Amino acid sequence: MISTVLDSLSWLLLLSGCACLLISAIGLLRMPDLFTRMHAAGIGDTLGAILVLAGLMLQAGLSITLVKLVLILFFLLFTSPTACHALARAALAGGQKPLLAENLNTENPISESSPTEQPLP
């Protein structure tokens, strides 16, 4: 009885986690500007990871694998925002202007992303 509940719950968690990852990847492609893409990437890094790893934790049961999965989740939740923060600072220091609302050409916002295309340093 308990295993069917666990299986169905981890089915649900895994599928919703994969849905979050897909949404994050699609958002990564469709967003017009670097900083909005980071928002999309953040969804996948945090919620997607939580759901997928929670689904795996239910399957792992009380074992050393469960501890490792908790460690992975803990580490991912700490480092993904830090990496995104470092990326935003580096982008701003590199002269990457965020795309403001007034100069967003509404007919095809995705074609031309951030106006200041920086050549590689």
Next chain:
Amino acid sequence: MMFEVAAVALFPAMFLALARAIAGPTVYDRVLAVNTFGTFTVLMIAVLGFMTDQKDFIDIALAYALINFIGTIAVLKFFAVGDFGYQQESKK
């Protein structure tokens, strides 16, 4: 059966992240896409570990998560500061 479905569902997300890495106009888009791809790889390794019932895949996923973060920060430091900060020692 559940892990196969999760693994198959993860593949298109990884391809989309790669598409952003290739299409990304600026270098920062590529760093972001590679960082996201790394997180997807961590989750894919964990799911594959459970699919083939080899629990030491979880250690690989943990190590990959660590290295992915270090790599992202190293690339950012290189592109933000222009070098890894070794020149100062050599100049002294």
